[in-house]
Amino acid sequence: MVEIPEELHLSIQDYLTTHELWSQERMMQAALSLFLMQNGVNQPRVNSLYLDSLFGCTV
Numbered sequence: 001m002v003e004i005p006e007e008l009h010l011s012i013q014d015y016l017t018t019h020e021l022w023s024q025e026r027m028m029q030a031a032l033s034l035f036l037m038q039n040g041v042n043q044p045r046v047n048s049l050y051l052d053s054l055f056g057c058t059v
Contacts, residue, residue: 021056029053 004012016022033050051057 026053026056 012024012027016024016027029049030053033046033053036046037050
């Protein structure tokens, strides 16, 4: 569990409501793995997690 600003939470909920193929877990996995990649983490497993979440593959 982590606290996030209410505006961010509401935006996430709105997105998930209109994009039924996305789950909260999938969104967080995509966001965190992208953050790591953009900040210099160059690990094949992180790259794979990002691509899997982006394209809806199971991990």
